[in-house]
Amino acid sequence: MNEATLKLLDKYIWDLLVVTFSIILLWRGISVVGSQIQAKGIGPMTMQALGLVVLLPAILMLSTNNSVPGELTATLIGAIAGYIFGVRNAETS
DSSP: OOHHHHHHHHHHHHHHHHHHHHHHHHHHHHHHHHHHHHHHOOOHHHHHHHHHHHHHHHHHHHHHTTSSOHHHHHHHHHHHHHHHHHHHHHHHO
């Protein structure tokens, strides 16, 4: 195999790992949020958690096939992290 083929194969393996991780994250996140809804009902924190559970895997999957540039992916993940820590800090204040 030549170097270009190995590089392409490496990219496909990386893409497969990210998509698999994203699907597992989405599946487990929805099951955890679903159990919280059954136990406590739907509240504002539940809706925030559900939004994060859906958005994060979607951003990761879109970034694997270069649908969105790397800079935009980093910006979106940073915005999500800032939102999570900002909400947590606002609640404790």
